[in-house]
Amino acid sequence: MTQLSSTDTDTSAEAEPQPDERREAWAARLADSLGNGYAEHHIIGGSDLWVRVARDSWTDAATAARDLLGCQFFDWLSAIDWLPSPFGRDMDAQEDNPEPKAADPMEQGHAGGETRFQMVMRLYSITEHMGLTIKADLPDGDLSIDTLIGVYPGADWHEREAWEMFGIHFNNHPDLRNIYLPGEFEGNPLRKDFPLLARRVKPWPGIVDVELFPGEEDS
Amino acid sequence: MTAVGTDQRQQLAYVATQAADARLNVEIETEGMTLNIGPQHPATHGTLRLVARLDGEQVVEAEPIMGYLHRGYEKLADVRTYPQVTTLINRIDWLGSFANEVPFILAAEQLMEVEAPPRAAWIRTILFELSRLANISLFLGDMGMQLGAITPVFFAFRDREFVLNQIEAVTGGRFHPNFDRIGGLKDDLPKGWIDETRGVMVKMRNFCDELEDLLLGNEIFEARTRGVGVIPADVALSYGLSGANLRASGVDWDMRRDNPCGLVHDQLDWKVWTHPDGDSFARYWVRLQETREATHMIEQMLDGLPGGPVMAKVPVIIKVPAGEAYVATENPLGVMGYYVVSKGDLGPFRVKIRSASFNNISVTPWVMRGVYVPDVITILASLYFILGDIDR
Amino acid sequence: MGLVASGKAPKPLTKLLNLGRKYSIWMYQWGLACCAIEMGAVIGSPRYDVMRLGVIPFPASPRQADLVVISGTVTDKMVPSILRLYQQMPDPKYVISMGSCANCGGPYWDSYSVTKGVDQVIPVDVYVPGCPPRPEALLEGIVLLQERISNEDPAARWRGDPIVVD
Ligand code: SF4
Numbered sequence: 001m002t003q004l005s006s007t008d009t010d011t012s013a014e015a016e017p018q019p020d021e022r023r024e025a026w027a028a029r030l031a032d033s034l035g036n037g038y039a040e041h042h043i044i045g046g047s048d049l050w051v052r053v054a055r056d057s058w059t060d061a062a063t064a065a066r067d068l069l070g071c072q073f074f075d076w077l078s079a080i081d082w083l084p085s086p087f088g089r090d091m092d093a094q095e096d097n098p099e100p101k102a103a104d105p106m107e108q109g110h111a112g113g114e115t116r117f118q119m120v121m122r123l124y125s126i127t128e129h130m131g132l133t134i135k136a137d138l139p140d141g142d143l144s145i146d147t148l149i150g151v152y153p154g155a156d157w158h159e160r161e162a163w164e165m166f167g168i169h170f171n172n173h174p175d176l177r178n179i180y181l182p183g184e185f186e187g188n189p190l191r192k193d194f195p196l197l198a199r200r201v202k203p204w205p206g207i208v209d210v211e212l213f214p215g216e217e218d219s
Numbered sequence: 220m221t222a223v224g225t226d227q228r229q230q231l232a233y234v235a236t237q238a239a240d241a242r243l244n245v246e247i248e249t250e251g252m253t254l255n256i257g258p259q260h261p262a263t264h265g266t267l268r269l270v271a272r273l274d275g276e277q278v279v280e281a282e283p284i285m286g287y288l289h290r291g292y293e294k295l296a297d298v299r300t301y302p303q304v305t306t307l308i309n310r311i312d313w314l315g316s317f318a319n320e321v322p323f324i325l326a327a328e329q330l331m332e333v334e335a336p337p338r339a340a341w342i343r344t345i346l347f348e349l350s351r352l353a354n355i356s357l358f359l360g361d362m363g364m365q366l367g368a369i370t371p372v373f374f375a376f377r378d379r380e381f382v383l384n385q386i387e388a389v390t391g392g393r394f395h396p397n398f399d400r401i402g403g404l405k406d407d408l409p410k411g412w413i414d415e416t417r418g419v420m421v422k423m424r425n426f427c428d429e430l431e432d433l434l435l436g437n438e439i440f441e442a443r444t445r446g447v448g449v450i451p452a453d454v455a456l457s458y459g460l461s462g463a464n465l466r467a468s469g470v471d472w473d474m475r476r477d478n479p480c481g482l483v484h485d486q487l488d489w490k491v492w493t494h495p496d497g498d499s500f501a502r503y504w505v506r507l508q509e510t511r512e513a514t515h516m517i518e519q520m521l522d523g524l525p526g527g528p529v530m531a532k533v534p535v536i537i538k539v540p541a542g543e544a545y546v547a548t549e550n551p552l553g554v555m556g557y558y559v560v561s562k563g564d565l566g567p568f569r570v571k572i573r574s575a576s577f578n579n580i581s582v583t584p585w586v587m588r589g590v591y592v593p594d595v596i597t598i599l600a601s602l603y604f605i606l607g608d609i610d611r
Numbered sequence: 612m613g614l615v616a617s618g619k620a621p622k623p624l625t626k627l628l629n630l631g632r633k634y635s636i637w638m639y640q641w642g643l644a645c646c647a648i649e650m651g652a653v654i655g656s657p658r659y660d661v662m663r664l665g666v667i668p669f670p671a672s673p674r675q676a677d678l679v680v681i682s683g684t685v686t687d688k689m690v691p692s693i694l695r696l697y698q699q700m701p702d703p704k705y706v707i708s709m710g711s712c713a714n715c716g717g718p719y720w721d722s723y724s725v726t727k728g729v730d731q732v733i734p735v736d737v738y739v740p741g742c743p744p745r746p747e748a749l750l751e752g753i754v755l756l757q758e759r760i761s762n763e764d765p766a767a768r769w770r771g772d773p774i775v776v777d
Binding site: 289306307310393 | 643644645648649651652655656657658683684686688689692718719721722723724725742743745
């Protein structure tokens with residue numbers, strides 16, 4: 001076999017402590033350039049960085065990440081609905097009239113948040129080999145945010161997906177229409193209060209298999 | 220041959236020029252036409268529909284219409300437990316199923332702060348690369364078929380069976396293994412498997428050589444792929460292209476080398492292949508080299524397989540502590556990642572699936588502007604997508 | 612074929628016709644998802660080779676096909692196309708539903724966009740279970756279909772009798 005070593009496979013030299021400082025530095029630079037639009041950040045050492053920005057700074061954050069941090073690679077964009085599922089525990093059937101329960105408190109994840117819907121975008125720098133997740137809160141009454149197409153053209157389809165799945169409107173998006181579902185589909189499936197109708201008809205049997213094998217006695 | 224007088228000949232020539240002129244006029248003043256390919260068309264590997272507005276033979280605008288296979292993974296993952304989710308996500312990229320499980324399991328492990336024992340990590344990587352072989356070998360054959368050569372696809376199906384056999388021998392499933400567990404693997408390798416796999420690797424390399432002979436040197440193949448569908452590196456990055464599509468545009472970036480979280484690629488001796496051209500030929504070429512490279516990688520791993528258990532200590536009923544994690548790996552089709560949000564339940568709170576083909580194919584409206592109709596097929600084939608990976 | 616359509620064909624002739632139809636099935640491939648690859652293996656791989664059963668898997672259009680194999684996940688968006696395909700096929704026509712998805716929704720039984728079984732839209736002759744079914748299972752399904760063809764009264768299809776499974 002001939003020599004198959006690649007140009008820089010030498011990963012052993014990369015000792016671990018630096019990444020944290022690098023991520024801190026990234027966060028600091030973003031905070032500098034965004035000013036008031038910057039809310040907070042969360043770092044898991046050696047692993048990942050989350051940054052939350054204000055809704056109005058959404059495109060600015062993307063531009064800054066691209067130009068200042070070198071995140072040329074657009075990974076993905078989506079949203080999270082933080083509402084605890086009104087249909088109870090995951091495994092249960094989704095009954096028609098679930099008994100009214102005390103609503104679980106809404107709890108946002110890393111880098112915090114205040115509202116039910118949060119935008120998430122993931123960018124990556126192929127030179128630094130580091131990525132970051134940028135979040136932005138969307139106020140409940142006005143689910144809209146600026147489009148990222150100007151910064152990353154690849155955001156087009158992701159935004160259409162988010163629009164269809166969550167009902168989030170993207171300002172200035174040229175062509176906001178369904179990407180997956182047929183035109184007459186009603187509802188936004190990824191919202192937590194969208195019920196799965198098949199589960200109402202037949203509940204999930206449970207975590208363990210409760211059906212007996214043929215010929216097996218019920219003991 | 221009948222003799223034709225000079226007068227008559229002049230007359231015929233006149234008529235012929237008139238006719239040629241008329242044809243030319245017709246050709247220039249073409250009316251726009253909309254061509255609909257799909258949703259079920261052999262050239263689209265599944266249920267992609269492509270609506271192209273044509274001007275003569277040129278594509279003015281092409282738009283893929285997806286969703287014919289949208290199954291709602293992200294919603295279904297909300298109502299399933301972690302072990303159930305792996306069953307489901309097997310079916311995203313169905314040619315390299317095992318590779319789909321890996322990033323999700325790694326993300327869950329990251330949240331639980333468990334680590335798979337070394338042997339499990341190695342076997343994982345072996346299976347990961349085997350699924351790459353199973354996946355890309357079909358591409359190598361299929362690309363030939365899209366361009367009119369039937370033989371390669373038969374070769375691909377023939378040799379792919381050997382890889383599937385090896386996967387089946389370990390996992391019990393030809394397609395959908397569901398073999399990866401949080402904290403390790405379900406089982407160890409069966410007896411005699413390592414030697415058999417070595418034999419299969421030789422077969423796969425022969426397959427690559429065969430295809431190289433059949434296609435790469437072929438004039439028709441070159442004429443139809445060189446310079447067709449060129450994607451420059453910066454466009455590729457801003458659309459989020461990944462995998463061989465990106466490396467064929469000259470970007471030297473491979474998650475396996477640069478971000479080897481949980482897998483053992485960094486302990487192997489291998490090379491990331493790139494190609495500066497960014498056209499369809501480059502994409503084919505890069506994938507061919509990667510297939511070969513994968514066989515070498517697997518051989519190294521078979522040699523260096525450490526001993527020990529294949530499962531770490533994890534509770535029987537898996538509850539993942541609250542938190543968020545994003546793990547991406549370099550799957551056969553490109554970067555695939557899972558953004559897992561957990562609230563400490565049996566099931567995930569939200570799973571965002573970043574699938575490679577969705578981004579890879581989102582560049583088509585850009586790249587298809589102004590190409591000719593036959594090139595549409597070439598470009599689609601060379602971008603290489605799996606419908607399940609686009610629609611999820 | 613007026614004789615057959617009116618149901619007046621004598622028994623031996625029916626047998627002969629059925630024998631001919633049984634070994635010359637033109638199969639249209641409606642591959643939708645993972646199962647389509649197993650169907651591809653049945654067609655393309657020398658190990659399985661469906662043509663030895665007298666099935667010709669390359670009709671140019673559904674108008675030439677006797678059999679359609681629906682393999683894979685049927686979504687609500689896809690259903691109109693399947694209906695149109697079925698209407699285009701000439702009688703007598705047969706349908707094999709391959710894989711759990713096409714049979715009943717399979718792993719996506721609770722999804723919001725997947726049709727729970729293709730038999731909600733078109734009548735199915737043979738169900739091939741599995742996720743995905745092995746290529747051998749599809750071959751078995753085809754053999755079952757051939758058995759059925761050899762025993763059936765061809766006129767029933769023209770009369771539009773309900774299809775009875777035995
Ligand atoms: S039955 Fe299974 S293998 Fe077949 S299409 Fe459905 S999920 Fe895929």
